Amino acid sequence: MIDLAVLRNDPDVVRASQIARGDDPSVVDQVLAADERRRSALTEFESARAEQKAMGRDVAKAQGDEKAALLARTKELAEKVKSLQAEADAAETAARELVMGIGNIPEPGVPAGGPDDFAVVKHVGTPRDFAAEGVTVQDHLAIGEGLRAIDMERGAKVSGARFYFLTGIGARLELAILNAAMNLAQERGFSPMITPTLVRPETMRGTGFLGKHADEIYYLEKDELYLTGTSEVALAGYHTDEILDLSDGPLRYAGWSACYRREAGSAGRDTRGIIRVHQFHKVEMFSYARPADAAAEHARFLETEEAMLQALELPYRVIDTAAGDLGSSAARKFDCEAWLPSQERWMEVTSTSNCTTFQARRLSIRERGEQGTSPVATINGTIGTTRWIVALLENHQQADGSVYVPPVLRPYLGGLEVLTPVA
RNA sequence: GGAGAGUUGACCGAGCGGCCGAAGGUGACAGUCUUGAAAACUGUUGAGGGCAACCCCCUCCGCGGGUUCGAAUCCCGCACUCUCCGCCA
Missing domain, CATH: 1.10.287.40 (Serine-tRNA synthetase, tRNA binding domain)
Known part of the structure; x- marks a missing residue:
C-alpha cells in the first residue's frame, strides 16, 4: 500500500x-x-x-x-x-x-514501460564458444537424462505436466546448490529459516500477491489456505503487526522452502524440462530495513546474488526491470539472468526487489522513531533455486555429456569434480 | 475426532453492563538522593485515526456479528493457545 x-x-x-x-x-x-x-x-x-x-x-x-x-x-x-x-x-x-489497487512508486531511474523495456546494467562472464570447443550443445533435459538426474515422464505420470522427479545426482545437485546458497547467506548475516508454505489469506493479501496475479496461486478451499510461490510470503508475514527494533541494522533472514506456482498464464511456454514448473525449491533473502537504508540493502542483495552466480562460474547479465514489469509491491527490481546455451538466450535465475514501505504498510510492520512509529522497508531476493540446475548443466556441459562441477559445490557432493553420464 | 480451560497494554496480571484505554506489578526512561552505582522515593511510559496544528475528539481489551440508551464485561459464530481422552504416526 x-x-x-x-x-x-x-x-x-x-x-x-x-x-x-x-x-x-x-x-x-x-x-x-x-x-x-x-x-x-x-x-x-x-x-x-x-x-x-x-x-x-x-x-x-x-x-x-x-x-x-x-x-x-x-x-x-x-x-x-x-x-x-x-x-x-x-x-x-x-x-x-x-x-x-495502486502499485508502489518506482525509484528514480527505473525505466518506464513494459517487460521488454528493461535496461541492461551489466554483463559478467562470457558465454562459452561451444562450436570452437567442438561441443554439440545439449539442452539441460538431455544432459540431465544422461546423468539420470531428471525424470520428467514419471513426474507427469504421478502429478501431471510441469512436475518432475530429481533423481540420484539430480537430487544431490539441488541440495548442493541450495546448501551453498544457504551458506553464503549465513556468511552475510542472514539468519536461516525454514518457512511454512501454506499461509492464511490475510498473509497472502498483505504481501501483495493477491492482486492481478492471483491466478498464479494455488488455493486450498477446504482449509482456506494458500500455497506460497516463495518464502518471501512467510518471511514478510513473520513480523506482521509488530514494532521492530532496527537500531542494530536490518533484520536479515534466509528462507528455504518449496515454492508452488500454477503457471496459469504460461501455457505452452518453457514446456520442456524444469525451467518452468509447478513446484521447486528456493533459498530467498529477506530484510527488514529502515527506509533510508533500503536502497543500500537492495544493492547488497544484488551483490550477494552475483557472488553466488560467480561462485557457480555462470555467465550472466543484470537487468533493471521496467516499471510496468515490477509487480505491485516493488519500487525497483533487478534480475540476474544466466546464459542458456541451448536456446541462446538469457534466463532469469534471480530477482531482487526493493519494496520500500509498501509491504510493511499493509502488514503493519513498523519501527519506533522520534515521533511515533513508521513503516519499515522490506527487500527480497533469490540466491538459489531448482532452476539453477538448468544453467549449471548447460553451461558446464562437456563433449562427452559429463558436467563440470564448480569448486563451491564440491563439498556438498562428496568432492565430485565432474558429473558423469550413466551408460 | 471428543471434552474442558484460556486469549486484556513491551511483559505479568486485576477487572461489578455506566468517566475503564483499563487497577496493581515488572521492565524501560527521567528526576531526587549518592563521589559514582545500587537501593529507596517521585514522575513518565500502548497503537491507529480525525484536525494545518495544539487542546480536543473517535476507535482498539484475539477476530466478526448480536443484545442494550450504554459492552473488556451478557449472547452467538470463528481463529488461535493449553490440558485430558481417542485415533494416526
Whole structure:
C-alpha cells in the first residue's frame, strides 16, 4: 500500500508512477475523492458518537422521570450513530480498496514501460564458444537424462505436466546448490529459516500477491489456505503487526522452502524440462530495513546474488526491470539472468526487489522513531533455486555429456569434480 | 475426532453492563538522593485515526456479528493457545 500522505500532498508523483507502470492514472482522483468521503463520514460519525457517550454518562447519573426522558432521546441518537458508523465503515472500505489497487512508486531511474523495456546494467562472464570447443550443445533435459538426474515422464505420470522427479545426482545437485546458497547467506548475516508454505489469506493479501496475479496461486478451499510461490510470503508475514527494533541494522533472514506456482498464464511456454514448473525449491533473502537504508540493502542483495552466480562460474547479465514489469509491491527490481546455451538466450535465475514501505504498510510492520512509529522497508531476493540446475548443466556441459562441477559445490557432493553420464 | 480451560497494554496480571484505554506489578526512561552505582522515593511510559496544528475528539481489551440508551464485561459464530481422552504416526 502506498503512503496516503504522498498521494494527498503530491498526487502528480502517483499519477506519473501509474503512467510509467502502464496503469490508470485516474485512480488517483478516485482515491482522493474516496478519501474525502471517508473523512467527512468519519467526522460525522465521531461527533455523533461523542454526543452519545456524553449523554450516556448523564443517563448513568440520572434518576426517575429524568432518566426516562433521557433514555428516550438517547434511543434516537443510537439509531443515528449506528447508521453513521455504517456509512463511515463503507467509505473506509471503499477508499482502502482503491488505494490497495495502486502499485508502489518506482525509484528514480527505473525505466518506464513494459517487460521488454528493461535496461541492461551489466554483463559478467562470457558465454562459452561451444562450436570452437567442438561441443554439440545439449539442452539441460538431455544432459540431465544422461546423468539420470531428471525424470520428467514419471513426474507427469504421478502429478501431471510441469512436475518432475530429481533423481540420484539430480537430487544431490539441488541440495548442493541450495546448501551453498544457504551458506553464503549465513556468511552475510542472514539468519536461516525454514518457512511454512501454506499461509492464511490475510498473509497472502498483505504481501501483495493477491492482486492481478492471483491466478498464479494455488488455493486450498477446504482449509482456506494458500500455497506460497516463495518464502518471501512467510518471511514478510513473520513480523506482521509488530514494532521492530532496527537500531542494530536490518533484520536479515534466509528462507528455504518449496515454492508452488500454477503457471496459469504460461501455457505452452518453457514446456520442456524444469525451467518452468509447478513446484521447486528456493533459498530467498529477506530484510527488514529502515527506509533510508533500503536502497543500500537492495544493492547488497544484488551483490550477494552475483557472488553466488560467480561462485557457480555462470555467465550472466543484470537487468533493471521496467516499471510496468515490477509487480505491485516493488519500487525497483533487478534480475540476474544466466546464459542458456541451448536456446541462446538469457534466463532469469534471480530477482531482487526493493519494496520500500509498501509491504510493511499493509502488514503493519513498523519501527519506533522520534515521533511515533513508521513503516519499515522490506527487500527480497533469490540466491538459489531448482532452476539453477538448468544453467549449471548447460553451461558446464562437456563433449562427452559429463558436467563440470564448480569448486563451491564440491563439498556438498562428496568432492565430485565432474558429473558423469550413466551408460 | 471428543471434552474442558484460556486469549486484556513491551511483559505479568486485576477487572461489578455506566468517566475503564483499563487497577496493581515488572521492565524501560527521567528526576531526587549518592563521589559514582545500587537501593529507596517521585514522575513518565500502548497503537491507529480525525484536525494545518495544539487542546480536543473517535476507535482498539484475539477476530466478526448480536443484545442494550450504554459492552473488556451478557449472547452467538470463528481463529488461535493449553490440558485430558481417542485415533494416526
